[in-house]
Amino acid sequence: MKITNIRCVPVLCPRKRNFGGATRTALGVAAFSDYTIVFVETDAGITGLGEVDSVFKRRGALLRHDLTAALVPAVIGEDPFRIGAIMQKMDHALDGVEEAKAGIEMALWDIVGKALNTPLYNLLGGKVRDRVPLSYSIPFGDPKDMAELARERVKWGHRTVKVKVGSEDAARDVAAVKLIREAIGPDIKLRVDGNMGWQTAKQAIQVIREMEKQNLELVEQPLPAHDLDGMAEIRRNIGVPLMADESIRSPRAAMQVIRRQAADIANVYVTEAGGLLNASRIFAMCEAANMPCMIGSMPEFGIGTAAQIHLGVAMTNLGPDSDACGVLYHQEDLLKTPLRIENGFSYPPEGPGLGVEIDMAVLEKWNKAAQAAAR
Numbered sequence: 001m002k003i004t005n006i007r008c009v010p011v012l013c014p015r016k017r018n019f020g021g022a023t024r025t026a027l028g029v030a031a032f033s034d035y036t037i038v039f040v041e042t043d044a045g046i047t048g049l050g051e052v053d054s055v056f057k058r059r060g061a062l063l064r065h066d067l068t069a070a071l072v073p074a075v076i077g078e079d080p081f082r083i084g085a086i087m088q089k090m091d092h093a094l095d096g097v098e099e100a101k102a103g104i105e106m107a108l109w110d111i112v113g114k115a116l117n118t119p120l121y122n123l124l125g126g127k128v129r130d131r132v133p134l135s136y137s138i139p140f141g142d143p144k145d146m147a148e149l150a151r152e153r154v155k156w157g158h159r160t161v162k163v164k165v166g167s168e169d170a171a172r173d174v175a176a177v178k179l180i181r182e183a184i185g186p187d188i189k190l191r192v193d194g195n196m197g198w199q200t201a202k203q204a205i206q207v208i209r210e211m212e213k214q215n216l217e218l219v220e221q222p223l224p225a226h227d228l229d230g231m232a233e234i235r236r237n238i239g240v241p242l243m244a245d246e247s248i249r250s251p252r253a254a255m256q257v258i259r260r261q262a263a264d265i266a267n268v269y270v271t272e273a274g275g276l277l278n279a280s281r282i283f284a285m286c287e288a289a290n291m292p293c294m295i296g297s298m299p300e301f302g303i304g305t306a307a308q309i310h311l312g313v314a315m316t317n318l319g320p321d322s323d324a325c326g327v328l329y330h331q332e333d334l335l336k337t338p339l340r341i342e343n344g345f346s347y348p349p350e351g352p353g354l355g356v357e358i359d360m361a362v363l364e365k366w367n368k369a370a371q372a373a374a375r
C-alpha cells in the first residue's frame, strides 16, 4: 500500500464558554480551537483520519505551514504500515512540531486498523480495560463559579476534578481549591494544574502547601517545562505526588524526567508526543521507572479523542483519571456517530482503526469559519 495524497483542512470550532467568557488558564485565553483535520489517502482506497491540535504558541496556521511545506512531502509515496520509518522521515524533514506529526501519525494507525479490520487498541497490545476514567478541568474564574462548575461536572459523573491554578493571584487559586473541595465533598479526587505558571520552586512549594490542606490527589507541572531541577526540588518538599505534563513531551524528555527524579507521575499526550507510537513508548519508559501515567488533552475533537481512548484502554500503567474527553470542552463535535462518553468514562469505538467517521456538514461549517477568520 502507498500513501498517494494528504489533505489538510483548517477548522475553527468554538470552545464552550465558562463564567460568561472564553476559557482562561495559565497558558492564556482560548475562545476557539484552531486545528487541522488530516485525510491521508492511499492507493488501496483506504483513507486515514487525523487531527492536529495545539494550545501552545505554535498552532493553527503555523502548524499547517509545517505540514504542507515539510511533513506531507516527506510522507507521500510511503507505505502507511511503516509507522516507525515514517516518523523517522518526518523527524528528518523537520525538528519538533510534534502536534503536526501526530495528526499524520494517528491517520496511519487508522489506515492500518482499517486494512486489518480491527480496532486500533488491538494494534497497541489489546484491551487492558474496557473504558478510560475521566477527570474534568476547571479554568480560571471567580472561585464561587468554579465551585459551581465542579459540582455540575461531578453530578454528570466525573470522579476527579482538576483545578487550573498558577495564576498571578495565588490567594485566589488557594481560595478556589478550598471552595471546590467543599462543593464536591471528600470522596471526589481533587488535583491542581499549574500549567508552568509559577516562577520558582520556593514560590510553588509555598502555595502548594496551602492547597495540600484540601486533600489533593496530585499537583501538575508547577514550573516551566525545562526546569527539572526546580521540579525535583518541589517533589522533595511537598506531601502529594508531582505530575509532569509539559516537561515530558517526548521519550527523550521522559528519560530526563526519570533520571532527574523530577516527577512521580506523567501526563502523556498523543499530540505532544508526536503520535501514538511515541506516546506508548513514554508509557513503557514510565512503567519501567514505576511511574503511573494518565492521558492529557489539548482539548481534542472526536478524532483525536478516539486516538486517546484507544491508547488508554491498551496501556498497562494507566493510573490517574485521564483527560480523554476533549469534545466536552467544545460547543459541538464533528463525528457522525458521537463517541460514547458518559457517566465519567470514555469508551473506545469498536469499528476498524480509530472507528470514527466525519460529519462532512460540520467539517464544512468549521472550515468556513477558519477561512473567514484568516481573512
Ligand SMILES: [Mg+2]
Binding pocket: 193, 195, 220, 221, 245, 246, 267, 296
Ligand atoms: Mg496540564
